[in-house]
Amino acid sequence: MGAARKAAVAGCSVLGVALLGAGYVTANVHDVVPGPFTTQEPWQEADPFPTASLPPQAPSSSIVPDWNEAAPVPTFDGLYPALRDLVTAPEVGTPPGVIVVDVLSGQVLAESDGTTARLPASTTKVLTGAAAVATLDLDETLATSAVLAGADELYLVGTGDMALAAGAGKPDAVIGHAGLGDLADATAASLTSRGLASVTLAYDITAFAEEAQAPGWGTIDFSGGHVTTIQALGIEVGWVEGQTPRDTNSARTAAETFAQALRDRGIEVREVAKRAAPEGSATLASVQSAPLGELLDLALADSSNTLTEVFGRLVAIERGEPATFAGATTAVIDAIANLGLDVSGTQLGDTSGLSSENRIAPRLLVDVLRKAATDPSLSRLAVALPVSGLDGTLANRWLEPGLVRAKTGTLVSVVSLAGYAPTADGRLLAFAVMADQIPYAGSYAARLEIDTWVNTLLTCGCQ
Template sequence: MYRRRRLALLSAFLVILLGGYTALDANDVVPGVLTREAPWPDPEPYPQVVAGAPAAAPDRVAGSAEDAPLPQTDALAALSSDLVASGAVGPSPGLLVTDVLTGEDLYGARATESYVPASSLKLLAGVAVVASYGDQHRFTTSVVDSGEDVVTLVAGGDLTLAAGEGDPDAVIGHAGLADLAAEVAAELAAQGRTEVQVALDDTLFTGPELAPRWGDVDLSGGWAMPMAPIAVDVGRREGTNVRSSDAGMDAAEAFADALAAAGISVSGDVSRAAAPEGATVLGSVESAPLRDLVSYTLQHSENILSEVLGRMTAVSTGHEASFAGAGEAVLAVLAELGLDTSGSSLADTSGLSSESVLTARLLTDAVRLAADGSHPELRSVVDALPVAGLEGTLASRLADTAATGTVRAKTGTLPQVVALTGIVTTDEGRLLAFAVLANDFDQGSAYLARIAVDEWISEVAACGCSSP
């Protein structure tokens, strides 16, 4: 064990030297190994998550055979005891393993205690938004006639817009502001109008622009940005993962430029103003289907999109579309689905804030609900989870282990938080839902905690565990 830890630490620091903190954190590798104290280095170009070989990746993790034997609680308890005994995850992680087919809890430890979940929270945002809208829903960006030669760009929650033409085969850049401008220009020309002013209605979201404990390091690294209900490329500045300080206005100015390029003179600067009620729509574009937005969010652990999923859940349920309102809305939807939300409080819906807390009970039950077939519309959320060793934030994790291709899971990492939540098919063919939440381990040892959690789920996957 000691030799393995020493090699793990050596590997971690080699990766740090080669790639830098930004690349490590973006890939959910070693946050917390380096200091979070100022000054921070300039962020490096955002790394692209590379999926595994398509030929090896299953369409979905194998389901459970109804006659597959159930793992014994004693066997799972022994594996979990080894996880705690490793010392890497601290003395008291939260754990729960549940059979998907029957809903029976097979093993749990501190399952109802509250833990900081990190990005595992994104799974709940995905479940809540799909339950609210359905997985085929699309978010609409429109332009309306506000009178007196003013046209208003109305933000509708799509932060994946392209500045130019949209790509119908893409998720990011599915709808294009140039396409919207062309449609609006054609309508204005048909009305004999050649000059307008442009306004932005970004009143869909409200409240503080930053969540509690989102700091300068999160902004400089591109993991956070002031929230807005419209953006180009999720607010990224070209060539980096650094986000805009005013993504809504950037999108509105890009639309104004595109409208001018389409032959309509745009006078003055873009202003901010709510669109009049009942205003005539001059044009609109739609995002990719919600299931694709959720998939991108979970595969890439995209914080800003996850915040949008929470806020649009708030819009659907009549809550305030703020950080606090989104958290309340997500928990309300989960409670309506019959899940136990006690012990949970959400300061954001991406997990970037360490003020958000959840239980292993809520995470595991949400996974089971999405996977057991009782709510078919939620299946797309489970299918969106990265496959171990092959996809997304798990592409470089759990490779060449029993978990490869048999686990779908959402990762989560903060300086003293490691989490993993998803489904696993055991060696004997039983489909299980699970959650692991580790907090308050030694500072700087998140990488070791992650290795320990990976070893645990690999052993669960390898172990039929139906016999002592």
């Protein structure tokens, strides 16, 4: 996936980030999407905090055509009726913040309180994704290593891969790409060659600071399985077989799993503890995660809170900040500011969007999206967003299939959406809408209103 996806990104025009209808028809022929879209039964109430799925990703399109630079630009008068209907709809509660921008020129075409910072939910991931693309080498991988210190002190050292397989790794997968079983094979062989049949085992997760949770998280975020403790080591992003709903000490579980794998291979493991590996320890074996770019694609498509928080810490480390929630949020905001964008009023308690302390203006979201669509160095963000009717959290929305790329956001009181939509004339628009005071239990109805509004952008000549 890495090389092919990378080639698709490099080969596409960074201006054309919306999938055209032909892409949907092709996908539908191959049974990638349900059809016919308009006759589907209404979907069940969506989980308000989507997490990374363990099955293989639905294939997102690599068809990213050029937009029509000569296409007419919609006018305010043309966009206003639909905007008025959206902001006055009772389903969205207090009038939301909305903004629509012409991607090519940057002209604001329609706006309603678009510069006020609001509770963004998972559209926060637009900022984290942009910071990751701007800061990290997305071809790099995360190593999980077994190192030996002293006569018989073995250490399992994590650097951020929370997507390990418990057994053998799966080379074609993103989740479970690297396997603890494979690491145990190589480690046991190395120990045997040294004449060692008995060791102590410690797990070193000092790459990330240990913090219970981010400011603005609640107990439901853990009990509901919407996130797990952010550590430098873990199996299947916390989805360990037999544990419900989610493993909140993924590093310990990984270490116990590795210890048992060593025992199964004839190595006695006398204890399992947590401590840092001494400097100068000898590396016996290591396994590598999927490339960071593929992990980021999955985090954005499936709106994985845990994986996105890992990326926040990786950005923090790269930018010289501590690998903490505070360090990650500082690093992300600074990375966005370094793109030349106005981050005033932005406040983050986390980098995934679960925190009730987050505040982002719709205008900043569209500024980031426009930058991603026009700056080749950020184009990976634009094409990583899920496609309506095809993949991720846009697979089952009431959006015209194959035409919209966008990041969703849902909390108990919030429904947000930020992305790209082409007009009927071929003009590409970036939009953001944040309804952060929706009626209680009203997310389904609010999503319908927002999706209906986005669909008017797609059909708009609006001159």
